[in-house]
Amino acid sequence: MTLTFELQKQKERTPVVAQTVFLGLGLVLLLLAPLFFYPVFLMKILCFALFACAFNLLLGYTGLLSFGHAAFFGGAAYFTAHAVKEWGVPPELGILVGVVGAALLGAVIGFFAIRRQGIYFAMITLALAQMFYFFCLQAEFTHGEDGIQSVPRGHLFGLLDLSQSSNMYYFVLAIFVIGIAIIWRIINSPFGMILKSIRENETRAISLGYSVRNYKLAAFVMSAALTGLAGGLKALVFQFATLTDVGWQMSGEVILMTLLGGIGTLIGPLFGAALVVTLQNYLATSEFPVTIITGVVFMACVLLFRRGIVGEFYNSRLGRRLGFEHRQKH
């Protein structure tokens, strides 16, 4: 029951240079991006990219397809927004509240969901997330359809004024980089090795004495917590939290971003998120409804390029020469 693979192959050091250059280039581009693009738009992409990367930790590196990640994303947005607006906590603490909340929620949903595998896992996460959606709809603190509005961004560590668009952008970028670094560390750790082996051959992992359930639950909670980081950040960027982020369509969207960018690649989801967000923004002012395009892109991805953009690049001749080895099972 596994999807795709990125392979960490202990190879010669030459490709490392190419990869470092790419990484550095990417970082410079992100630092300069506000000069060329609209900052709020960029921040939105970064939030969704972090969301998709956190989701990919589960799908790409543990082989679990969750159809309920919106619960953690939207849930964290509500927790952060509530903490910042009603309790008046500083932004960094607000985000922490979102992360912890999402992790707890992940522990509960994960506890039930990991009892089944594959498609059942997907359906159970979907159903439980839907339950959480109804909770958010009815709970007092979410303000129903109105959402929590006018959330103050506040001052980071009491110093940096985040209502300044550029301050906020670099704050979001910093959180994004930290988030990605955490994900990278988890994937490339002894623990990540076990996740990979569970994805590769769950039965064998059990027969080697690993309590696979605990590992899956741990990965699920980590993914939920990192998703919460993205959700809390988004609440600060947009200064509100609404029902949209908890709905099952959002769970579908993050799958699309990951699939489009490349399942099981560290930065694929970033490209997927950028593309989907751009598409949504672009189509907002066109005649054509977004859902049709989203649906068609979904089908095309599944039928034609399952590796996703980044996966296809890794697998292309250029990608191989640069040492981005990317293998897929199918």
Place this chain on the structure above:
Amino acid sequence: MNKKVIATLAIMLASSTAALADASDGKVKIGILNDQSGVYADFGGKFSYEAALMAVEDYGGKVLGVPVEVITADHQNKADIASNIARQWYDTEQVDSIMELTTSSVALAVQAISKEKKKIDIVTGAATTELTGKQCSPYGFHWAYDTHSLAVGTGGALVKQGGDSWFFLTADYAFGYSLEENTGNYVKENGGKVVGAVRHPLATTDFSSFLLQAQSSGAKVIGLANAGLDTSNAIKQAAEFGIVQGGQRLAALLFTLAEVHGLGLEAAQGLTLTEGFYWNRDAESAKFGKRFMERTGKMPNMVHAGTYSAVTQYLKAIEKAGSDDADAVSKELHAMPVNDVFAQNGTVAPNGRMIHDMYLLEVKKPDESKEPWDYFKVLATIPGKEAFIDPAQSGCDLVKS
């Protein structure tokens, strides 16, 4: 990458946005931002954009000698997309005001941005009274209707017509509660009583169970404190269970011509509802309705007509102020009476609420309907002063006694 470079970047960024905001652009640009592909696509949708275009054309396409442009976008019912578009419109596309804004979460979010950017927003599509209450803005206006006026119209006026005992079918979330509570208060104030209520989850497909409970309550009026598909399904199933034939009256608290059309007279007959506009009310409205129908294939509801009115009034205010500066225009908007096809002697309160008459309507039986879209009988006119919250009680801090 060092601190200096980042600082330079930040300065460049700040100066560039500032420059954009100041640039006087030789045109007036209005953005119609609403749901064009989701559940509210008929309620407002691209028809509201058409209404705005009509208003601009009727005005002559120009104000203060500069052309008026209308642009539109589909926010897909997502506040983040709406907020992204709104910011981008204000910052990079020189949009002067944003209107329509269906869905409460979107309207509140965009109103907050407009306040921050000192731009005018006029809401016709969203219902929440928060817009002119705690979250009001000196640049924000609420034009067509709100939950309060619907409650007063349907709750208050219907009791006077003899519907003095009520049972509510309420959507189980904040919007539903506030409709139920407001309406219930007006029922009681007018001497009626509420005999019961049942809370149903949002997006319920089957209402038969709730309808049976309403039926056995013996209440004279069954109030539907919900919206969209929920209301449609409830009405359709009420017809199936013979509720209206059984002598009970059905009152939908948020329902317009567009939804009645979708439901058909067969199922909707006898339903009572409140709107701020009905095309077949008088000769002038009928003329407007037919023109709108020619363009869109649909008769306008209060959101469409309200958008027409809002755009027209906005242009008049610019004319009067002699500038498209938000402070000046806002001042005029607050001062000028509204007299057009939508509102007669409407006034704008300090909290941004446009106060105008509302209409209590009843859906005709199929054989009473003489022509297509001839759906309503006007049962009563609710004067604006009764229909809307007294600005002093609204909780808006712009209102000082």
Place this chain on the structure above:
Amino acid sequence: MTMIFGIPLQAFLGQLLIGLINGSFYALLSLGLAIIFGLLRVINFAHGAQYMLGAFIAWLLLAHFGIGYWPALILAPLLVGLLGAAIERTMLRRLYSLDPLYGLLFTFGLALTVEGTFRYLYGASGQPYATPALLTGGANLGFMFLPVYRGWAIVFSLIVCIGTWLVIEKTKLGSYLRAATENPVLVQSFGINVPFLLTLTYGLGAALAALAGVLAAPIYQVSPLMGSNIIIVVFAVVVVGGMGSIMGAIVTGYLLGVAEGLTKVFYPEASNIVIFVIMAIVLLLRPAGLFGRDA
């Protein structure tokens, strides 16, 4: 007056019957899902869209060709079944060799596309569809007023469910289907055309969804959104039932319909989540579902 749990017996019976009616739709839909899953190992996310298509085709037939309810009851499932078969042939087929999750994702995309297209073409607020003349009116059962059409819906869906079960359990075609589920290679070696069987199955499953859609058209508003609202609940039904048997899908459908119906009386606020709560409990006690077999 006799009381049950604090409500009159009569009201209780009425609610029970209504629950059974909702259960009919759950049963019809989860039956189609179970058949498709059994053979294709695909969770058909497009099931809701196919249900919606059934209702919409019935409406289109009436609005544009004057074709009424009864012919639509045959025509709409036929058309949707053919469409399903075509999709299986041209696209879905390529995914069988892959992880089943890709099937889920593909049909998810399909559902979005179909739903979006109908929203674009016909708006979201829905279309009216009148109850057929023969089935209008209602009967007073003493404990409740039962619209004739609802009675028809319950009887008809029972007939279809039992009929489908009989076809699968008792006929030769059904035995091929069951055998192909167990061991496709073996069945192919017997000279049975398995790819054709798969196409047929997907078409049949889609047709069942469409049939439920036509059946729903006079009760619910015919709207592009009607499918996505119900599909997640049906998924939960399927998890509770456990995909073990065709009968399991049917029985669970009716059971949960009744459970939901009773919740609407005792604690209406929870009626939307009661099925999910039951799902969580079942997962704790019997992870394979009520009728499921351990893998």
Place this chain on the structure above:
Amino acid sequence: MVLAARGLRRDFGGFTAVKDVDLDVHHARVHALIGPNGAGKTTVFNLLTKFLQPTHGTITLLGEDITNTAPDKVARMGLVRSFQISAVFPHLTVLDNVRVALQRPNRLATQFWKPLSALDALNGKADQLIRSVGLEKERNALAADLSYGRKRVLEIATTLALDPKVLLLDEPMAGMGHEDVGMVAEIIREVARERAVLMVEHNLSVVATLCHHVTVLQRGEILAEGDYASVSDDPRVRTAYMGTEEA
């Protein structure tokens, strides 16, 4: 006696795959489980390792009742198995395959904050295992790229990495070339000096030379038991076994 089963039974629907099986596996001995296809050998393995729950019967491992224990717990208690079809982690290297097994007792498995290089501490032990099965040339190759026989060998190496007390090997020689068969037989002999080994094997010459004790299964029931010579002389075994399969 380290592993014992009493009255083991497993039903699937109406079909009984394993019926009243008693089994005793002893320390430092190689025990073979043979029988024609469909005799229930793999089911017995699945029951003993708790991948399947028996319908009836009890299982004890090292004196502890494991009838209701989870499979991963059983593995941690020292009962480790291989699979009929090679069970490796295909997209990990040979080295990583072995290291995944070595990680478990070392607490390294849960450390998500450490870099991968933390695993280098295991390299010495891993290389020793890799050498012992003759995979040193393929050390950095992907498991997926190995030949079938080499995958089986790798699987044995990962199994040994856990230093189990009881080894259950499901057809360890199947699909192997001649030289590999000899080598694996040697490994098993070596391993069995300090452990108990229970293996399913079709290659009767291997069984004859390697195994101390043989149990013959037929249709889920024990047909005969004893050393190879006595079992192979049993006429019932000859008809049951030779009828279906040539050794």
